[in-house]
Amino acid sequence: MVIKPLTPRLSVAPQLTVDDIARVARSGYRSIICNRPDEESPDQPSADDIRAAAQAAGLAFAYIPAISGALTDANASAMRSALETLPAPTLAYCRSGARAEKLAQMAGLLDDPAEADTCDVLIVGGGSAGIATAASILKRRRGIRLTILDPSEMHYYQPGWTMVGAGIFGPDFTRRAQADLIPRGARWIRESAAEFHPEERQVTLGDGRRIGYQVLIVCPGISLDWGAIPGLTETLGQNGVTSNYRFDLAPYTNRLVQQFSGGRALFTQPVMPIKCAGAPQKAMYLSCHRWERMGMLARTNVQFHTAGTALFGVPTYVPPLMAYVERYGIDLAFGSKLVEIDGPAQTAIFERSDGEGTRRVAERFDMIHVVPPQVAPEFIRTSPLAAPSGFVEVDEATLRHPRYPEIFALGDSCSASNAKTAAAARKQAPIVAVNALAALDGKPPVATYNGYGSCPLTVEAGKIVLAEFGYGGKLLPTFPRWLIDGTRPSRLAWLLKDTILPPVYWHGMLKGREWMVKPQMIAAGQTT
Template sequence: MPAPLSSTSPTTDHHKVLIVGAGAAGIATAASLRARDPSLDIALIDPAEVHYYQPGWTMVGAGVFNAPSTARAMAATLPRGVHWIKARVESFDPQGQKVVLESGRAVGYEQLVVCPGLKLDWDAIEGLGETLGRNGVTSNYRYDLAPYTWQLVQNLKKGRALFTQPPMPIKCAGAPQKALYLSCDHWLRSGLLGDVRASFFNAGNVLFGVPDYVPALMSYIDKYGIDLNYQHRLTAVDGPNQRATFVRTLPDGSSETRVETFDMLHVVPPQVAPDFIRQSPLADAAGWVDVDPHTLRHRSFGNIHALGDVANTSNAKTAAAARKQAPVVANNVLQALGRLNTLAHYDGYGSCPLTVERGKIVLAEFTYGGKLAPSFPRWLLDGRKPTHLAWLLKAQVLPPLYWQAMLKGREWLARPQPMVGAKP
């Protein structure tokens, strides 16, 4: 397994391919590159000791998975032959083809892949940081808090449960609803729904961005008697007094403040690009890495690619998207190095397995523009309807697919497609 290289080791001064970020996108890209060219000199920069299977945290929050099953040592996860630079990135010098680390040391590259994920901006909500993990305030967006979600759901016998969704973009746009539905399903099966009243406060104005899946989701909103509120953004939490403050956007564009009491509060924080990305020459006006949506190549720097949550593409920010993007980036990096002839094309594929109850999922799959992109024939699995087969896919197939295929460079249902008519 790869051992981290010293941040002062001369052997890490320059690499043919440098990858920033060892999340799902970074490791999958490194593995796809190695699968195509085992001789390629690749280094991956990331300070983390642990790699997490984040899509599993929704299931942890519902008592289906245990938290440790979603975590593995980073050293055991990285592809063999890939150098690991265990450090934080401070800045980018695209003209000099260098990445500067926090220590001040620079690492050069011929090709750069940027995929450090995004930043969960907990501090954007007043009072939230001081109360997370107690006073009934939780979030499945953190490894250490997802078990607390399940504890709260089990212990709540009567009262109000609030679930929030911030403005887009966020990672896994369906995750706020997944926590809502699975919690309500538990209360329904326990005969508590009614004594426990659930409310969903969505900063947006639609339940889900792809209309084809909304009817099935609305049927569960009705089934669970959920109080549904649009255009409500969580701005403050008073944990000791269990009060949540929302700003509601009115039809005329003005706003009003609304304060709600709670016994349980599941929070999804606002999400932005990491600070070192937003302050870099790689970022667009909104702070995300500015890439062509199909080649995933930077619009200004031809030897830089980006994928995963940090890219400014309009696809859903999910692990499923990264699984399709990684082979495209691997192909296009090798094309840029002159080792392949054809550019590959990313169509915007994303997937969101919406866990509407324990044992059933609405499997949303779509490409750019909300075009449906089912992986299976409709007679086998119609993603627009809740099915047990989709649940089995989420609970039993996707975790090993993640660890043993995606992170190993095995591209089942993810082989890159050539970009028709594209010129290098």
């Protein structure tokens, strides 16, 4: 089902099926028009079938059949009358969508300046940050005109890919149809953003259209630059080269680890920032634990090559991690950046920096888990919204742009110095929601963000070091120390990761249920 928005009140689509109707309702549409005569094709559902499904989903329905190639003024007049009386927004359909669009044009609905494509709140990005923020806004203010821009057909629970790579989750556990997750009342345009025009309060879409807004929220995520490492793209998924940073490759990680019979296993971490800075280590520790149980660890040389100078950015968590480095016999290589890979020869080239300068070193491998360099999306890096880092510039407390007070950003694409994790986005979403609504009302921000992020470091199957911290590395534990001591490996923290967090994500965060992340409000007289 491919929907083409024409105006804020009308979109068109090809032939709908009965199974499509629930998705149409979840996407925020309130009525359906059928422009295709019954029995035009032997396999099409009847208008009565679609009407019944629409009414069951709480949608209004109108049947305005029109013959392809013989559209009449009467058809156009009926279309105009229906759109004046049906609750908006409306989805009209025919065989391909073209007939419905032509009728809208004949009815003069596409030439009306009042129909200029605009909304109250425009959210660029329909990942975890975008959908959570949309849901939080709509929970607080029903009837707001909120639009989400995102071209994706599928939505992924990316924190689960570490567990897929370890054989704990199946890959399908981490994905759902995007249409099933768009909050009711939101309009979803399946297009990407291409260019920002903040002075005009407009965004150009990938197809060339423009959409206006009163408040803009930017959260399209981070770009994984696989092509920055010569030889990597063409060898991923073969020759022992894998990465849990892609849905289709995490199962390959599982197979490689399961079938490993000893040898050299390399794990890499690029220059910061990256999403979930602990993920490269998680893959390594879980692999080592499996090899330990298989009796294979003694026959394996495990190396961790990180471009950084420390095992983890918050010193408090380094000692418990080092205990596992020693237990698994991992060789640490700091200041070691992967710069090239020869898959068929199973050789990785690293650029190493130390007190003697920089040199290139070749390392043979039997398997290698690669984490690619990561950058802000190009359309953000080249935009007026960008900070020197390339990410959307924001005030670290309010997540508002310093030069454009009607623009906010969160998640992996904003310039705040917090760790780029799903837990951070979960905390940021309600803060941006209330601040965006305040901006819509012409008021200053009302909530503040302390930089909270969380990294459940899976040091073995069944135990996790639960790192929780904010700006400057300040520890921000959610639970009392007697329940979960984040500085020690914990079975309860594993239960949190394995059993509790996935439903919290799907049924809490993406539904606007702000369990344990209610926004911290700015006290009267307090400045940020």
